[in-house]
Amino acid sequence: DIQMTQSPSTLSASVGDRVTITCRASQSINRGLAWYQQKPGKAPKLLIYKASTLESWVPSRFSGSGSGTEFTLTISSLQPDDFATFYCQQYNSFPYTFGQGTKLDIK
Amino acid sequence: EVQLVESGGGLVQPGRSLRLSCAASGFTFDDYAMFWVRQAPGKGLEWVSGISWNSGRIGYADSVKGRFTISRDNAKNSLYLQMNSLRVEDTALYYCAKDRSAVGPTAILSWGQGTLVTVSS
Helix, strand or coil: CCCEEEECCEEEECCCCCEEEEEEECCCCCCCEEEEEECCCCCCEEEEECCCEECCCCCCCEEEEEECCEEEEEECCCCHHHCCEEEEEECCCCCCEECCCEEEEEC | CCEEEEECCEEECCCCCEEEEEEEECCCHHHCCEEEEEECCCCCEEEEEEECCCCCCEEECCCCCCCEEEEEECCCCEEEEEECCCCHHHCEEEEEEEECCCCCCCCEEEECCCEEEEECC
16 A cells, blocks of 8 residues: 655644645555645645645645655645645545645644 | 435444435436445544545445445436444444545545444444
């Protein structure tokens, strides 16, 4: 099975900061990678699929990049609504797998 | 509007069985792959199982393989998860989820609110 490793596990940042979260796959997943945002008590929401394609509701300050085994999620200028937990997920092959999550909190 | 409504969760003893159901509406159910994803209290997301639109492709996480069975009834717009030989570590909120694309399985676009399964003696 493909293992997904996210870093960091926790990230403290301020409004206006630029932040980057990294996700590494244990083998190539081409561009079969999605990013989700989850807020406490809520179901996750799809942010990005195919490594870099934003869902329609996602602000342009979010971006995704990468292919193969290394991927990044970048938020160019943090807004108050962005503080949440972020997960990567590979969907290149069954069984799909999630990263362990990155909790983004306010510094 | 897509709606996914899970049911069937509850308190069950270790070793027993439980069947989760998911009633889907607001989209053409038999066009999309479907998934079960779980989240233990205070923990991250774990992909449990997935099934293609015609049940021709099915996958399971290693942690549940041989114990859980996913199925769907396209005539009833319903997804199921039969869970046998339950363990304490299966305790989690179980989400029913829908594929983003009709040519999937791909990423997960829509999620239900979840049904809580608690395995305890």
